Amino acid sequence: MGTEEIIWNGVAAFLVLCIYTFLYKDNPFYKFAEHLVVGVSAGYFAVILYYNGFVPKLITPLKQGQWVYIIPAILGMMMWTRFSKKWSWLSRFSLAFYIGSGTGFAIPLYMQNYVLRQFSSSMLPMGFSSWALFCNILIIVGVLSALVYFFFSKEHTGIFGGTAKIGIWTLMIGFGAGFGLTVMGRISLLAERVVFLREYLLELKYYLYLLFKYGLPL
Amino acid sequence: MRRTLPFALVTGVGFFMLVQYFIPKEEFEIAYEWILDWTIVIGCFAMLLGLWSLTRVNISKVQRKTPGWGYSLIAIAGLVFMLLVGFIPGQKSLERGSTFMLLFEYIYIPIQATMFSLLAFYIASAAYRAFRARTVLATILLLSAIVIMLRLVPLGPLSAVNQWLANFILTVPNMAAKRAFWIGVGLGVTATSLKILLGIERTYMGRD
Amino acid sequence: MNFYERMMNLDRRWIYLVIGLVVVITAIFPFDVPLYVTPEVRSIYDYIESLNPGDVLMIGVDYAPEVMAELHPMTYAISRQCFKKDVKLLLCCLHQNGPGMVEQVISQVSKEYNKVNGVDYVYLGYKPYPAITILAMGQNFRIPFPEDYYGKPLDSYPMMRGLTNFSNVKAIINISGGSGTEYWINYANGRYNAKLAIGVTGVMTSDYYPFLQSGQIFGLIGGMKGASEYEYLAEKAGYISKAKNQLSAYKTMPIQTTSHLVVIFFIVVGNIGFFMSKKKKSRI
Numbered sequence: 001m002g003t004e005e006i007i008w009n010g011v012a013a014f015l016v017l018c019i020y021t022f023l024y025k026d027n028p029f030y031k032f033a034e035h036l037v038v039g040v041s042a043g044y045f046a047v048i049l050y051y052n053g054f055v056p057k058l059i060t061p062l063k064q065g066q067w068v069y070i071i072p073a074i075l076g077m078m079m080w081t082r083f084s085k086k087w088s089w090l091s092r093f094s095l096a097f098y099i100g101s102g103t104g105f106a107i108p109l110y111m112q113n114y115v116l117r118q119f120s121s122s123m124l125p126m127g128f129s130s131w132a133l134f135c136n137i138l139i140i141v142g143v144l145s146a147l148v149y150f151f152f153s154k155e156h157t158g159i160f161g162g163t164a165k166i167g168i169w170t171l172m173i174g175f176g177a178g179f180g181l182t183v184m185g186r187i188s189l190l191a192e193r194v195v196f197l198r199e200y201l202l203e204l205k206y207y208l209y210l211l212f213k214y215g216l217p218l
Numbered sequence: 219m220r221r222t223l224p225f226a227l228v229t230g231v232g233f234f235m236l237v238q239y240f241i242p243k244e245e246f247e248i249a250y251e252w253i254l255d256w257t258i259v260i261g262c263f264a265m266l267l268g269l270w271s272l273t274r275v276n277i278s279k280v281q282r283k284t285p286g287w288g289y290s291l292i293a294i295a296g297l298v299f300m301l302l303v304g305f306i307p308g309q310k311s312l313e314r315g316s317t318f319m320l321l322f323e324y325i326y327i328p329i330q331a332t333m334f335s336l337l338a339f340y341i342a343s344a345a346y347r348a349f350r351a352r353t354v355l356a357t358i359l360l361l362s363a364i365v366i367m368l369r370l371v372p373l374g375p376l377s378a379v380n381q382w383l384a385n386f387i388l389t390v391p392n393m394a395a396k397r398a399f400w401i402g403v404g405l406g407v408t409a410t411s412l413k414i415l416l417g418i419e420r421t422y423m424g425r426d
Numbered sequence: 427m428n429f430y431e432r433m434m435n436l437d438r439r440w441i442y443l444v445i446g447l448v449v450v451i452t453a454i455f456p457f458d459v460p461l462y463v464t465p466e467v468r469s470i471y472d473y474i475e476s477l478n479p480g481d482v483l484m485i486g487v488d489y490a491p492e493v494m495a496e497l498h499p500m501t502y503a504i505s506r507q508c509f510k511k512d513v514k515l516l517l518c519c520l521h522q523n524g525p526g527m528v529e530q531v532i533s534q535v536s537k538e539y540n541k542v543n544g545v546d547y548v549y550l551g552y553k554p555y556p557a558i559t560i561l562a563m564g565q566n567f568r569i570p571f572p573e574d575y576y577g578k579p580l581d582s583y584p585m586m587r588g589l590t591n592f593s594n595v596k597a598i599i600n601i602s603g604g605s606g607t608e609y610w611i612n613y614a615n616g617r618y619n620a621k622l623a624i625g626v627t628g629v630m631t632s633d634y635y636p637f638l639q640s641g642q643i644f645g646l647i648g649g650m651k652g653a654s655e656y657e658y659l660a661e662k663a664g665y666i667s668k669a670k671n672q673l674s675a676y677k678t679m680p681i682q683t684t685s686h687l688v689v690i691f692f693i694v695v696g697n698i699g700f701f702m703s704k705k706k707k708s709r710i
Contacts, residue, residue, distance in 0.1 A: 008320060008323075008324040009324065011324050011325070012323075012324045012325070012327075012328035013328075015325065015328050015329050015332070016328050016329075016332045018329075019329060019332040019333055019336070020332065020336075022336065023336065023339055023439065023442045023446075024439065031286070031289050032289065032292060033329050034289075034329075034333075035289040035290065035292045035293040035296075036292055036293070036296050036325065036329065037296075037325070037326060037329040037330060037333070038272070038276075038293045038296070039276075039292065039293035039294060039295060039296025039297040039298075039299075039300070040296040040297070040299075040300055040321060040322075040325050040326045040329075041326055041330070041523060042269055042272050042273070042293075042296075042297045042300075043296060043297040043298070043299065043300025043301050043304065044300055044304070044318075044321075044322055044326060044523070044526070045265075045269065045522050045523065046266075046269055046297075046300075046301060046304070047300065047301065047304030047305060047311065047312075047318065048312070048522070048525050048526075048552055049262060049265055049266070049522075049552075049554070050304075050305070051309050051312060051577065052525065052551040052552040052553065052575060053258075053261075053262035053265070053552070053553065053554065054262055055309075055573070055577065056551075056571070056572045056573035056577070057255075057258055057259050057262060057553075057570075057572070058259055058262070060572065060573065061572075069259065071256065072255075072256035072257075072259035072260050073259060073263075075256070075259075075260050075263075076259055076260045076261075076262065076263025076264065077263060079260065079263050079264050079267065080263065080266070080267065080270075082267065083267075083270070088424065089220040092220070092221070092224035092423050092424070093223070093224055093227060094260055094263075094264070095224070095422060095423070096224035096225070096227035096228045096231070096423075097227060097231055097256070097257065097260060098257055098260055098261070098264070098555075099228055099232075099414060099422060100227060100228040100229070100230065100231030100232040100235070100415075101231050101232070101235050101253050101254070101257050101558065102257075102557065102558070103228075103232050103235075103410075103411035103414045103415055104231060104232035104233065104234065104235025104236045104411075104415065105235045105236070105239060105561065105613075105617075106407055106408070106411045107236050107408050107411045107412060107415075108236060108239045108240070109239075109612050109613060109616050109617060110403075110404045110407045110408050110411070110612065111404060111408050112616055113404070113611060113612050113615075113616040113642065114400045114401060114403055114404025114405075114407070114612070115401055115404040115405060115408070117616075117640055117642065118397050118400055118401050118404070118636055118640060119401070120640075121397075121636070121639055121640030121641070122397065135386075135389075135390050138390050138391065138394070139390055139393065139394050139397075139639075141394075142390070142391055142393075142394025142395065142398075143394045143397050143398050143401075146394060146395050146397075146398030146399075147398045147401060147402075149398075150398065150402055167398070168355060169355070169358060170391050170394050170395045170398075171395045171398075172355045172356075172358045172359045172362070173358060173359075173362045173387060173391040173392060173395065174362075174391060174392040174393075174394070174395025174396055174399075174632065175359055175362075175395070176358065176359040176360065176361065176362025176363040176366070176387075177362055177363070177366050177387050177388055177391075177392040177632045178392070178629075178632040178633070179359065179362075179363040179366075180362065180363035180364070180365070180366025180367045181366060181628045181629065181631045181632050181648065181649060182341070182628060182629045183341055183345070183363070183367055183628075183686065183689055184366075184367065184370065184628040184649055184650060184651060184682060184686070185496060185627050185628025185629040185649050185650070186335075186337045186338040186340075186341045186628075186629075187338050187341075187681070187682055187685040187686065187689075188495050188496050188628060188649060188650035188678060188682060189331065189334050189335040189337065189338060189492075189493070189495045189496070190335040190338035190339070190445075190449055190681075190685075191338075191449065191453075191495070191650070191678035191681035191682060191685070192331070192335070192494075192495030192674075192678055193331060193332055193335045193495070194449050194450060194453045194681065195453060195674075195677055195678055195681070196328075198453045198454070199671075239617075247565070250565070251562070251565050251566070251569055254558050254561055254562040254565070254569060254570075255562065255569050255570075257555060257558045258553055258554065258555060258558055258559060258562065258569075258570055261553075261554035261555040261558065262554060264554070265522070265554050309576060309577040312525070312529065312575060312576065313529070313533070313576065314529050314530060314533040314534075315533075319526060319529065322526040323526070323530065326491060326523075326526075327491040327494070327526075330490065330491040330492050330523075331491045331492060331494060331495065333492065334492035334493070335495075338445065338449075338685070339441075339442045339445055339446070341689070342441055342442070342444075342445040342685075342688065342689055342692060343438040343441045343442065345689045345692040345693045345696065346436070346438075346441050346692040346693070346695065346696040347434075347438070347441075347696060348696075349693050349696065349697075350696070350697060350700050351697050360693060364690055364693070367686045367689065367690060368686070368690070369462075369651065370459070370651060370679065370682045370683050370686050371683050371686055371687055372459060372460055372683070377460070377462075381462045385464065388632060388635055389635060389639070392632050392635060393635040393636055393638075393639055396632060396633050396634075396635060396636050397636040397639075399633075400633075400636055
């Protein structure tokens, strides 16, 4: 690492440690880092939105004479009236356009991909002659019983209740798998940060060794 | 008028988007592309609402000198500095190596990544204090979780058995459970979307 | 208060200290962890291996720094494999805090392989409303992205000639830390039948097995473990190098191993303490 990288990574390492001080208790270092990231992230997003959103989708087309883009621009500016008690009703038009387009295509696609496709993929060959066929039975029983469990309009008694019970067992195994993977996910975030600190400290140690030995910054 | 016209717009645009999915005609495709294009432009304006809200809150804290207003000043300073180093150099500021990207890489990334890494400590604490095998169902959940967690632990001759069991849990009962969940999501989204299109669901419009 | 009750009322900062020490000690004294490569990760690797030079692969990078620990290694490994095989990359970002993450990866990896922007890769940039953007890209990439991330018109790039929409890319790999994956499955694969594989965080992994089984996705890289499996395959083939410190997921595996053991220990001890203190209370 060169001098500039050592300094920047040093800033990053300092901020990492500021955040970790919160584990003991809330303190000014943590609050400083927390508020700094709020401001930096807002500024970052504003710049990205301008250059990747407004410039190519509005400013450039208007400069090229595509005046029809004034219509979505007006609709977009009407969205800002939400902050005004007197004019907030104007924002309903922009919302209506967005919600209308969103809900319109959601209906066929969610039905197709989350319902019909999932049901059709559950129609599997069943049998006891091989492990795969037996697993298919478990899958079909699991899906149907979990769906029965989610049906709360009927009381879970008798055969219906028994099926719902199999459903909740299936769901619990699924949630357990999710929990195990969540632990892995959370630990990996910490692991990466600690590895970053380890590598930075090793690089810093080597940099300082070279600096004191040869007296020259890299 | 203030509610009727927007509802008419929702229904009109919504039904058009629903119907065009089934009609492969060029005129419908053109109108579909226009709607998508305009929605993205509206989206750019909508994203600014959150930014403005955040800025307004922090500015008012500084103006009223509420406790901790110094931290709001830090947030505003961070925002202003990012805007300056982002806009002054022009679009070149988005390239790696610019001051704007250096601040993103060495301030935003480490703080944000570290904040989320605190969750590892919280989950360890929750594992000790809250995860109780009080019922048979909770025990099933914990056992399933332990099998999945042991995937990453070398168990010698038991590793192959654990890997097989973990793979079975993920591809059979977990898959079945999550499938039922997604079917529920699909039906729920379809029902809610229909309610919105038909004007039954109107809460998104707010009050007069 | 008896021993078990004191155990149950332990200040959580002691727990933080234990997990912190375990992680730090393992980081100082790492060890090799054997990996079992799962079929869902191998299928993505094998598919990219089957691509020919000049083929275009799309990578939708939809994550922010908070989950980069799990997802950045996937993006790096896949990019390196593609560039080594002279497969062209088309990248986009639909998460508001993610554009810089893609810029970090593509600027570094393109330098490693002497790849040229506009010839070997194009980075489309960011747009809001992922669902609408994906639907628009399915019609024509130029609808949501008339210009790329750097502000140049897409049509000025040689690589974009002949690239109109999803039907012109071999496959899409979506690497996401949030709801972006659902949109890609629903709209890119559901509406346009785009060949899709996903890389997701550990938290999300278990949710997407139904889509793997139904064939809506052809591969799934799940969390840090999935990323290290992919890195293992890529390293065996020479696409990434341990000597160049490119195994960013794999080097955290020892920490995962010891931390998981500690969490399991906490669960067991916590339950023992709970049941013993409950037993003592019922005796009184």
